[in-house]
Amino acid sequence: MLTQDQIDAFHNDGFTLCPGFLDTDTVRGLLAEADEVIAGNTRAKHNPERMEMEPEQPPEGTAVRRLYEPCSYYPRAQALAELAKLLDNVEQLFGPNLLFHYSKLNMKPAEVGSVVEWHQDLSYYPMTNSDSLAVLFYLDDTDESNGALKILPGAHHAALMNHSIDGFFQGRVTEPVDESQAVSLCGPAGTAIFMHGLAPHASAPNASTRDRRTLILSYRAADAYPIYNGPMTHKHDLHARLVRGVRPSVARFNMTAFPIPLYKDEVASLYDLQQRSREGRLQG
Numbered sequence: 574m575l576t577q578d579q580i581d582a583f584h585n586d587g588f589t590l591c592p593g594f595l596d597t598d599t600v601r602g603l604l605a606e607a608d609e610v611i612a613g614n615t616r617a618k619h620n621p622e623r624m625e626m627e628p629e630q631p632p633e634g635t636a637v638r639r640l641y642e643p644c645s646y647y648p649r650a651q652a653l654a655e656l657a658k659l660l661d662n663v664e665q666l667f668g669p670n671l672l673f674h675y676s677k678l679n680m681k682p683a684e685v686g687s688v689v690e691w692h693q694d695l696s697y698y699p700m701t702n703s704d705s706l707a708v709l710f711y712l713d714d715t716d717e718s719n720g721a722l723k724i725l726p727g728a729h730h731a732a733l734m735n736h737s738i739d740g741f742f743q744g745r746v747t748e749p750v751d752e753s754q755a756v757s758l759c760g761p762a763g764t765a766i767f768m769h770g771l772a773p774h775a776s777a778p779n780a781s782t783r784d785r786r787t788l789i790l791s792y793r794a795a796d797a798y799p800i801y802n803g804p805m806t807h808k809h810d811l812h813a814r815l816v817r818g819v820r821p822s823v824a825r826f827n828m829t830a831f832p833i834p835l836y837k838d839e840v841a842s843l844y845d846l847q848q849r850s851r852e853g854r855l856q857g
């Protein structure tokens with residue numbers, strides 16, 4: 574179970590760190606499963622619904638940027654999503670009725686792993702309430718040199734930061750971020766980070782010679798209903814499923830306003846969106 578200090582840290586700072594959450598065998602199993610999925614894929618030939626490749630490589634390059642929805646498609650990751658110990662922890666934070674929301678495995682491969690710019694997860698999928706979190710499992714020893722997660726402690730208490738320009742969603746914070754307030758979350762393989770959906774976070778490219786694979790599972794309170802925003806709402810909720818308790822028939826609200834992300838064009842992913850934003854292609 575999470576200790577009271579960990580629960581307090583989650584509520585006060587927007588995150589809590591649990592080193593040793595996964596044992597070595599579980600980490601090895603999850604990595605072996607990912608290796609099997611990735612084997613034989615190249616930038617030129619892969620299924621874009623299951624994985625996204627690093628763009629800065631030749632067509633025969635094999636560096637994967639992200640696996641999509643491992644907890645829906647692959648048995649070891651799926652078992653993790655329903656692990657009682659994990660759900661017990663999420664229940665300590667958000668109560669007995671819980672939805673699994675989505676999953677991804679960010680590969681951040683050695684020497685090429687892409688940047689993730691500052692953003693808040695909930696800016697992508699507005700909900701009636703903000704009881705949403707991501708659990709990030711480091712599958713490699715992680716420190717600043719291979720792209721540890723950076724976070725702004727306590728910033729989840731404030732209103733959602735601006736993620737738009739000219740009314741169009743950019744997928745990244747567009748107001749100044751005071752990086753001097755950021756902390757880097759480092760830890761050995763097996764560390765779990767429980768991160769609130771409103772916590773601003775980012776990570777640098779991986780310039781090191783060591784991979785930084787991170788399996789990310791998102792959960793939310795079952796009374797957090799999506800605010801309808803066209804096809805992206807459906808896309809973001811495709812893998813949602815009840816994993817504990819019941820689905821209340823009444824949506825709970827805990828915010829007075831929620832910015833709606835207005836997409837300029839169809840985008841493949843956060844990376845794609847942030848890249849287009851950097852290039853100034855998402856403005857009015």
Ligand SMILES: O=C(O)CCC(=O)C(=O)O
Pocket residue numbers: 677679689720721722774775776787843
């Ligand atoms: O992989 C990372 O460092 C951050 C992941 C993240 O924020 C995301 O995929 O939304």
